[in-house]
Amino acid sequence: MAPRVVKGGPAFTEYIAASKLAEPLFGDLQKYVLDKAAKPSGRRQDVLHPSEMIKSDWCHLAAFHRLRLLAESPDRQRTTFTRENIFQEGHQTHAKWQQWLKEMGRLAGDWYCLYCEDVFWCDTTPDGCGECDAPPAALQYAEVPLNAHPLRIGGKADGYAPQDGALIEIKTLGLGSLRFERPEFLARYEAETEHGKVHDLTRLWRDFRRPLPTAVRQTQLYMYLANHFEDLPCDRTVFFYDFKSTQETKSFTVTYDESFSEPLIEAAAAIVDCLQTDTPPFCNINGRSGCPACLTFKEYVK
Secondary structure: OOOOOOOOOHHHHHHHHHHOOOOHHHHHHHHHHHHHHHOOOOOOOOOEOHHHHOOOOOOHHHHHHHHHHOOOOOOOOOOOHHHHHHHHHHHHHHHHHHHHHHHHOOOEEEEEEOOOOOEEEEOOOOOOOOOOOOOHHHEEEOOEEEEEHHHOEEEEEOEEEHHHOEEEEEEEEOHHHHHHHOHHHHHOOEEEEOOEEEEOHHHHHHHOOOOOHHHHHHHHHHHHHHHHHOOOOOOEEEEEEEEOOOOOEEEEEEEOOHHHHHHHHHHHHHHHHHHHHOOOOOEOOOEOOOOHHHHOOHHHOO
């Protein structure tokens, strides 16, 4: 077996730095997490992901190549220990809210049985596994699949509340996400001190009154898929936000606007048509010259 090769870049630098930490256990833990993250993600490569489709730089040609090759993008962003730690915190936040909704009997979706590995849908908290009679404690919430099979679109919502006719999205808010998506908003609450920049977190959280733009765009597409392809009636999405800095929470409601998703649905249909005729589309970002996303597939495409 050939030895594992770790390529250069930020992830490699962090991996080497972990090897030199004074506390061996902490260094070993970081290396373990980075090694684990370096393995194939398990994310489906045979579908168009709503999280990618809603981005302004979503390249139709790159999507075509990925679906055709069923491979992860060659330049898939390499991770860091901090990034993996953020992901894990997000998973735990999801589990917390979903557990409360589960206890209330207000959470519908797929459920996974740890005993027999069966996956089944239930409109409320199940009494047990219908396949092997495993108790409720053996069941894990597997969220809400949202697929448009003819269009090769596949994703998952964080939850569905049938009594409320609403999808559920669970988010954490940190300064990093604001810096990336709403820098002008974050700048209002920055002040320079002799120790550097500080933020007025109390005022910032008070004035945070709507979900971040990417979250709104993604949930609009989710609602389109739910109504048109999954027979899950919903006219809104309820957001639960946790503020990382103070652990305060807020809820927002976004109403369904079908017109937003129509251009994305048309683009997905065009990509599927191109796959059926094996005819690559033009790059919609930079024309014949291509953009970074589709050019990463250049060496894989003859």
